[in-house]
Amino acid sequence: QSVLTQPPSVSAAPGQQVTISCSGSSSNIGNNYVSWYQQLPGTAPKLLIYENNKRPSGIPDRFSGSKSGTSATLGITGLQTGDEADYYCGTWDDSLSAGVFGGGTKLTVL
């Protein structure tokens, strides 16, 4: 059971947009930055969003992040088949003194 809660799967058609939620508590999301990771099949995770809403160099602006209270959201617009991947949210938990992840969300681009 993951500390952060994500929907197991989401799907949408090419060109459409999708959002993935990440729910936590005051000891993690509520008091720390949230990051998002994209894991393509058979590869290592890649940092997609950091500090709630910032994109590393090379990440297209189709990807966006936001945070409100104890929840965070990843948004993807203009979906492409290459976006099919597992997406994970992550942050620090002050009570555990450890990093924590969501259970992951599988994105299917129909």
Place this chain on the structure above:
Amino acid sequence: QLQLQESGPGLVKPSEALSLTCTVSGGSTSSRSYCWGWIRQPPGKGLEWIGCIYYRGGTYYDPSLKSRVTISVDTSNNQFSLKLSSVTAADTAVYFCARWVGGYENLDYWGQGTLVTVSS
């Protein structure tokens, strides 16, 4: 460009210790702002944060693994290591090393991962 590479045995017997090393290139494990970490992913499952170490020795471990985990850093060889004792089949996973940006709570660079199977 920072690169991380995991190395170690791919097969470990139950009750023995799992040991992995991560070699860092293009950067220094002596950097003050970074916590050098380990994450694992059991087959078909999600990411699990194991722990990380700052070069001055401060360590943070997931509470569920804390009694079995030791992470150490060797700045002279620009490496850091993971030791997990008393392994069982539940410890079978792909193990990733990564750089945790302390204070900003993200893992900005990852190794490619190495599969460790626990089996007799």
